[in-house]
Amino acid sequence: MLEAEFRKCKTCFLSVSFRMWVWTAAFFLLGLSLGGCTQKVKLPNRMEITAADFYEKLQSGKIMFVYFELQVSPAVSLFLVEMEKSAEVLQDYGVLVGKVNCQTEMVPTYCTEERLQHTAFLFRGGKEFLSFDLDTIFDVNSIVAEVLFAILREEVKYVHTDADLLAMERTARGTKDIVLSYVQSLGTQEHRSIMETAYVYGSKHQFILITGGPVLKQLGVNESSLSSRVWFLHCRVSGGFLTPTASERCPLTRMRRALSTLSLHSFLQLMEAPLVSEVDVDPSSVPPPQFPYQLTPQVFLFSRPATEHLDRDVATALAWKLRGVALVLLVHRRSPAVKTPEEFNAAYRQPEKSSESDRAVSPRLLGPPCPAMDRGSLLAVSVLCWSCGVVTAIRRADLFPFGTSNGDSLLAEGDDETSMVLSLPKPFYFYNTQFSKLYVATNGIISAQDLPMEKQYVDDGFPTDFPVVAPFLADLDTSGGRGQIYYRVTETPGVLNRLTWEVSRGFPDAKFTPTHAVVATWENVAAYEDSSRSSGPSNRVNTFQAVIGYDETDSYVLFLYPEDGLNFFGTKQKEFYSLGIETAARVGFSRGEVTYFFFSRSEGPHYSVTSNEESVRNLNRVGNTGTPGLWLFHTGHHYSFDNIVPASVGGPIVTAPPRGFVPDTTTPEYEDLYTLYSLTDSGPAANDHSQYRQPGSPEPSYSPSEDSGRLLGSEPRYGPEPAVRQYAPPEQTQRVVEGGSREGQEQIPQLPLEVVDLYPPDRNTPVLTPGGYVVSVEEEDVDFDTRVIQYTTDNKETCARFQQQCSQNAFCSDYATGFCCHCHPGFYGNGRDCLPEGAPQRVSGKVSGTVTVQSTPVPLNNIDLHAYIVVGDGRAYSAISEVPEPLGWALMPVSPIGELFGWLFALELPNSQAGFKTTGAKFTRHAEVQFYPGNHRLSILQTGRGLDEHNLLTVDTVVNGNVPFVPPGAEITVEPFKETYQYYPSVVTSTSAREIKVVSASRGTESYSLNLKQNITYRECRHDNRASSPETLQITMERVFVMYVKEERILRYAVTNKIGPVGADPVAPELVNPCYSGNHDCDTTAMCIPQEDQNYECQCATGYGGDGRNCYDIDECAEGVSSCGEHSECLNLPGSHRCHCIRGFEFANDGRTCVDIDECSSSPCHSTARCINELGSFQCLCQPGFTGDGFFCSQQEGRPKSQCELHRDSLQDREGAGIGSYIPQCDSDGRYRQIQCHGSTGYCWCVDSSGQERQGTRTPPGTTPTDCDRAEEPKTECEYNRDRAQSSGSDGLPDPGVYVPQCNSEGQYVPLQCLGSTGYCWCVDARGQEIPGTRTSPDTPPTDCDKPYVPERPKTRCEHHRDSAQATTREGLPFSGVYVPQCDENGEYLPQQCHESTGYCWCVDSSGQERTGTRTQPGPARVDCSRIDEQPHFKTRCQLHREHVLSSERDGRPSVGTYVPQCDENGEYVPQQCHDSTGYCWCVDSSGQERTGTRSAPGTPSVDCSNPDEAPQPRTHCERLRESVLASSAGESPLAGAYVPQCDEDGQYVPRQCHGSSGYCWCVDSSGQERPGTRTSPGSLSVDCSRTEEPEAPKTECEQLRERAIASSQDGGPAVGGFVPQCDAEGRYLSQQCHGSTGHCWCVNSRGQERPGTRTPPGVTRVNCDSRPDPVPPHTRPESVCERWRASLMEHYGGKPEPQQYLPQCQSDGEFSPVQCYGETTYCWCVDQDGREVAGTRSHDTVKPACLPSVAPPTVLPLPRPDVTPPTNADVTLLYAQGQKIGALPLNGTRIHANRSTTLLTLHGSIVVGIAYDCRENQVYWTDLSARTINRAFMVSGAEPEILISSNLVSPEGLAVDVQRRLMFWVDSSPDIIEVANLDGSQRRTLFDNDLVNPRAIIVVSSKGTLYWTDWNREAPKIESSSVNGQNRRVVVSDGIGLPNALAYDYSTDQVCWADAGTKRLECVSPNGSGRRVIHPNLNYPFSMVYYRDHFYYTDWRRDGVIAVNRDSSKITEEYLPDQRSHLYGIAVATNHCLPGSH
Secondary structure, eight states: OTTTHHHHOGGGTOOOOOOOOOOOGGGGGSOOOOSSOOOOOOOOGGGBOOHHHHHHHHHHTOEEEEEEESSOOHHHHHHHHHHHHHHHHHHTTTEEEEEEETTTSOOTTTSSHHHHTTEEEEEETTEEEEEEEGGGOOSHHHHHHHHHHHHTTTTEEEOOSHHHHHHHHHHHTTTOOEEEEEESSTTSHHHHHHHHHHHHHTTTSEEEEEOSSHHHHHTTOOGGGOSEEEEEEOOSOOSOOSSOOOTTSOOEEEOOSOOOHHHHHHHHHHHTSOSEEEESSOGGGSOOOOTTSTTOOEEEEEEOGGGHHHHHHHHHHHHHHTTTTOEEEEEETTSTTOOSOTTOOEEEEOOOSOTTOOSOOOOEEEOOOOSSIIIIIHHHHHHHHHHTTOOOOOOGGGSOOOSGGGTOEEOOSSSSOBOOOEEEEEEEEEBTEEEEEEEEETTTEEESSOOOOGGGTTTSOSOOSSOEEEEEESOEEOGGGOOEEEEEEEOOHHHHHHHHHHHHHHOTTOOOOOSEEEEEEEEEEEEOOOTTTSSSOOOOEEEEEEEEEEOSSEEEEEEEOOTTOOSOOEEEOSTTGGGTOEEEOEEEEEOOEEEETTTEEEEOOEEESOOSHHHHHTTTTOOSSSSTTEEEEEEEESSOOOSOEEOOSSSOOOOOOSTTOOOOOSOGGGTTSOOOOOOOOOSSOTTOGGGOOOTTSOOOSSOOOHHHHHHHHTOOTTTTSOOOOOOOOGGGOOEEOTTSOEEOSSOOOOOOOOOOOSSOOOTTSOOOOTTOOOOOOOGGGOOGGGOSSOOOGGGSOOHHHHGGGSOTTEEEEEOSSOEEEEEOTTEEESSSSEEETTOOEEEEEEEEEEEEETTEEEEEEEEEEEEEEETTTTEEEEEEOSOOTTHHHHTTTOTHHHHHHHHHTOEEOTTOOOTHHHHTTEEEEEEEEEEETTTEEEEEEEEEEEEOTTSOEEEEEEEEEEOOOOOTTOEEEEOOEEEEEEEETTEEEEEEEEEEEEEETTTEEEEEEEEEEEEEEEOOOOSOSSOOOOSEEEEEEEEEEEEEETTTTEEEEEEEEEEEOTTOOOOOGGGSOHHHHTOOOOOTTEEEEEOSTTOEEEEEOTTEEESSSSEEEOOTTTTTOOOOOTTEEEEEETTEEEEEEOTTEEEOTTSSOEEEOOGGGGOOSOTTEEEEEETTEEEEEEOTTEEESSSSEEEOSSSOOOHHHHHHHHHHTSTTTTSSOOOOOBOTTSOBOSEEEOTTTOOEEEBOTTSOBOTTOOBOTTSOOOOTTSOOOOOOHHHHHHHHHHTOSTTSSOOTTOOOOOBOTTSOBOSEEEOTTTOOEEEBOTTSOBOTTOOBOTTSOOOOTTSOOOOOOOOOHHHHHHHHHHTTSTTSOOOTTOOOOOBOTTSOBOSEEEOTTTOOEEEBOTTSOBOTTOOBOSSSOOOOTTSSOOSOOOOOHHHHHHHHHHTTSTTSOOOTTOOOOOBOTTSOBOSEEEOTTTOOEEEBOTTSOBOTTOOBOTTSOOOOTTOGGGSOOOOOHHHHHHHHHHTTSSSSSOOTTOOOOOBOTTSOBOSEEEOTTTOOEEEBOTTSOBOTTOOBOTTSOOOOTTSOOOOOOOOOHHHHHHHHHHTOSTTSSOOTTOOOOOBOTTSOBOSEEEOTTTOOEEEBOTTSOBOTTOOBOTTSOOOOTTTSOOOOOOOOOOOOHHHHHHHHHHHHTTTOOOTTSBOOOBOTTSOBOSEEEBTTSSOEEEBOTTSOBOTTOOBOSSSOOOOOOSSOOOSSOSSOOOOOOOOSSOSEEEEEEETTEEEEEEEETTEEOGGGOEEEEEOTTOOEEEEEEETTTTEEEEEETTTTEEEEEESSTTOOOEEEEOSSOSSEEEEEEETTTTEEEEEETTTTEEEEEETTSOSOEEEEOSSOSSEEEEEEETTTTEEEEEEOOSSSOEEEEEETTSOSOEEEEOSSOSOEEEEEEETTTTEEEEEETTTOOEEEEOTTSOSOEEEESOOSOEEEEEEETTEEEEEETTTTEEEEEETTTOOEEEEEOOSSOSOOOOEEEEESSOOTTOO
């Protein structure tokens, strides 16, 4: 039901956005049918419809969205405005939108007050279809989205789990494609875009919507890092993939553009484009893509007839990789129309900048030259695929499975070890010789014969004397646990299938089906080191693998090198170790010596893959299979085999750049398609195809050349210089001729190729070119006396040159020696990086390194780290995923990893600052951790990489060293500590020590001391002398929590810390302001601003809106308040935004203004063409005498046509040319005539040599033309832009509405520019750039641009306050009765403020705060505010209390029935306070607290409060209990049958107490507790209670239970039908027990537990309990994950799965079976212990894979026994449910004892929701939503849970225990029922099953026999009650509630109280509905609540903690936030005795 709550409680997940969005007209140009044309009817104002119209439309079956209005509130008014906006949009979808005014029109069913105020209705088919709470349809986006979502509920499916998605994919297979969309919240603009698109495409595609959860995780997406995303699942395709795909999943393509309706439409159109188009013309003749593909790049691959089939496969593979990014075309060279030179094998074309051009943009070409597609085109494909981010190096997870769990043998440790002989089941061919044995050696080789001593081969080169397969031949050493070497021979189908696949890719023509494979793996092996000559072992280790696959005739070998697998590339020779001579590793194959003529031996064939260290270094960067790090070779054949043959899949493939690198792209819409540039030839004989070979090909007889290594290493052309974009100038054009010499005499045109820029420099880094360099000089490094370098101010770094280094949220300031960046107000940081103040922060990164635990090194290979920091509380949560055992346990004490984030964002005390303000986002932290005892050392290196595009901090962590062993299951306790940080320029250092306690079952308690030394370096700005950093600050680490979750392999750290000055005096907790203690209730995205004493203010963080307690993100982009200027686009971020320049523009030096990129500066055009730069683009034009597209120009024969002639002919050749068209006039030489005239219009003008009009020469018809012979001045920028604008139209005139710049006589911009069509005017600078703040509208006078520009003054606090109060209605006017502040001309508050509606006036200080005692009523003379002392007046406690109550309503008046404190003229509490609504009065002390015993009812004399001495004494416990009993009746007498305590004159208990109704009497002690054994029945002799109590023997368990059962009723006797245990004379249980009421009998053991199988009903012979031994009770365990998954799928399949459908196979202990199969098929695979598939184990044949169990058989239980661990020495404990555990939180009085919190019970795999406590039996009860059970357990050490009910439960939530009647009640929110049963689960029955919609909380008042429950039905929420037997059901509260989640009973006032997550209020009311009052008006998100001693304690989903609220003061007193952050559910009070009223 909690999952279903998602749909019913949308407001819990919505982030409100008021983005105004318009449905684009382009969508309707598509020609797609919308199911008929809907005629639009213009609605009357406010969409008014009559009741008659409503019924008419209803009967016609039309779809209507209607709101029934009775009265208009501000909220309803805003909704109606948004509803009216949605009317026109929804009409396009056939939905009529209207409003019925219920004041004039009556619709009986809906014009009723109960259903009216907050609901709108959707009607369809003549009846109500759905209703919407107004909270869920808050703007036009949410209205349109929710209405369409309802209409399209069959077309758009919502899925939550990956299993649901898989089922949808299977259904759609072969019939429909799927559009999978993710949005964070429903009702957003993205949600609307999806719904509108689904309306059009819903019949064509299956739309699926998700909002997070397991589906995102399955797709590999981090939910916190993205806002929306769309995937297209290709489920209709039947083939076409060249890569293996699992048959049950559909391939998917991600939409890369931001989600909008238009982009989604374009994406779907692109998905329908042909996969590959084949053409027979040259790419230059292929027209650009037309609508809707006009923005899509094109990639051309050239095909030759000989390789056409291979080329087509390559094109198909590439097309799938580029799906959604580019269109792929295959160009057949067999056609003579293909003119592209043969040396080019690929080309691409970017989308056109403008649609005005009629010509196609010429494609760029890509080389190098090659003879066939299988070489060159494959290379091009490889480069293209790399550029799309597809080809990456293999990871360790991609290695073939290895390790002992996979059947591997382990090679002994050592320096020169050889394995035992590995006998092969069948021999294999190596070269052309058979071998049947293999040996694996330490030194990186596999041999076919026993190896000699290593000195005979390890330092020598190839060839070896013996047969060798060498993946990494070097002097390796695994001594001392430095790595492991595994090997095995296997027939596993998964391994053989993968080998088959790899060979088929590398050798497409091979017919190879392996029968056996040999897998050898070197994991983390080290190089040999001479310990006597080295300081210590190196941390550099290598990992690699060799796999030999063979069948009867052939063998193939795979070498695998993961991306982080090679860290050293050679080893030192032992013989010359001291000289440091290092030999590079050898990689390759050697046949060994070959015998011939019986007695002679010669060197056999060999093959080398590497030749030097550089080529070894590149083994994991390149490959010959299309995957970097993966190498494949054909190594043997049974007939003839000369030498090794390498695979050929596109030649060497370069790896992608390092992680995090994103190259610049010229196509922002397709960020994954990098720009391709020209591929330069390096190496000799580039055009000599016979000499072309791949790295790894057989070497010729001569020694390896330098070039072969260069090819493998991909060395840059200019040595160590970075690869930059370069173009060969014309004079350097050369041709490579045979022999490698360069010939310069015969020059051919050099094509401007574009090279793949693998590692482009940063845009702001000076470009390095051959022969040139740039030197950066720091001032302090220059010796000015040397006169070598002269320092001038021109060298100084200034804001004008380097402002782009500042954050977008910072400003730049120049200083004498340089510049500094400073964050804007509302942001914090070091200026280069700024974050919004108050907002929570997220951190992501990777963790790597090697950590040794018990001599076993454990590698960490770039695992994920995530952190979440609540800045306002100083809480930092860190999580590291995929941490293997035992390292996860051992790293628990290393909390300094997470403490970094605590320091960066610590809670700041006065005069301090958190670390981020010092370092920013780029820093390096070096930390050394040392443990004592044991002297283990660990180094931590953490590097801040900066803020990513989502403003998230990226930090990478490297850990190396060793740590102590921590036993599995241990608990770690870190005592609070303090750490002092020392601040120096550019570095921060600290040292600290902390004590760590490790408690485990195996070792008991161990203690460690952890010492930490660290330094943090960062870049400091030293130019600003104003900002002085603190010398020292102190971190106070209040709590450190660590945990390792074995099941999820997640390591968690949580810290709570503060930063402040060193040595600050500690302050008592009760005096610390909540802002500094973290105990405030501000939103997590708000700042807590401390006020006087304990008061504070909540203010939403920068970029967020709200009241501080509930904040939402402001979309600066949508609301038009972003800082993005022209030519840029805005990206909204949480709390901020980011600007990006559009294509063709880049940021200027200020980092904010987007300026045009001068593409011509890089010479992109042909050498015989000229480049013309344009705004945002450029064009290339061939010079006269040449023809072409400008990127390639060729000389024409004879006199070629001139530009004028081409221009003229192109216009004349058009159909219909000449009619009204301008035709250029050319002279005899083809040049433009100087004067040109328009034949139709008669206008004439002068032109230059290129035909461009000369400014100012145009004359109208009938006037003398201008003399065109006079010299022409070069145009200024203004004139150039003006002329372009004036000729923008097709007729040579400006287009209507186009802005034409105004220039003066000198061609400069006129300071004042105006747009004639609109009338707007503005000032510009000398460059024509608009000066901000100078634009004026047509009806206002323009700005005086001659005056110096003064930037607009920012608004003051008063002006912001005033504007926020005024802009509250649609018209921008304030609401009636709202106070609007008055400001003076400087924006400051006027000293005297008045409320226009009420007439009250008062004086204020400079901050607008009212000055005490200055408020006057309307009429009397006002106070003179100018004479009042300006000293600040702090408000008293009473005034603050009063203002808090008054501010609960907008008009400054209290809510009806609210108590308002009365203050005197000094602001102190009036001694006597009265409640105006109820008439009660009472006395208060100086703090406003009620004085006990002074309350008087209305109409009775009030107490004299003036004399505090006469105030009555506080009531005793006896008197309070007596009064509570007497107050339970309406009169002065108690309820009939109620026990009334008897008190003496001092208020103490009378020693002898009697029950007036029953006659029973007993003795009590001083606390009123009954003395055991003193109770007497009526008529019997009473006990003398004055005697001293004699000690009694302690009662046994049986006697205690018997006495409790006997006294369970009100009259002191046993409850009717209750079971009373029978005990023998010694107090032990009788072996046979019988129930007196039912007649059932059963046998029990010594503990009173029933022995299974012994129960007999009445009338049946009883079992002989003395002769039958105790049977062993079956153990009841919770369902495992496998069993729950199986049950869920079985339910999904309707209980009858098809034979081919998948059901998890579980073992008897609940664990996953190692082999999983689809139904009855043999399509099987292996899984690990968590059910995850083991890669490479899928089998499609009739043989199931051989899978090894991954879980050892359990000895007792599959999970740790969930024993109870109760808190010690706790009289009162709060029990709370948190996911898989029940926590215990002791109370000290009413204060939360957080330091003693503990886990009562851990329940793996459970979701505990409801929780209750039985005070008689000391048992806790709970509901389990995951297992669907109700359980209980004794709160004693070692107790185990007991399952009470496990059937017919769906969503058990709220739970209550009736201690007196021994019953339990619970709600099941899925079937919507309330049930009851005995506490042992027997006699279960349904209490209510009707008129319930969403029951949640339930409580029982045992003393009164009354049941209360909540129903948060959104349409009609209510709180109901009944008797415990189901009688007298009635509604207690139904008005003014929203989501009543929590329920509690206040026994002292006899009121039922609830906490509402909708209204955010905590309220109480009497059971009869009277006396309703608000306890707290502004909670966060309560879930469950309990009451104890004047305090409410509730669990809060916003804070994820327990919050305490004082009932009398209505204040939140404290909160408890568990270390593990997750939702808390139920809460209960556990006491060591039953509380009054609870039994």
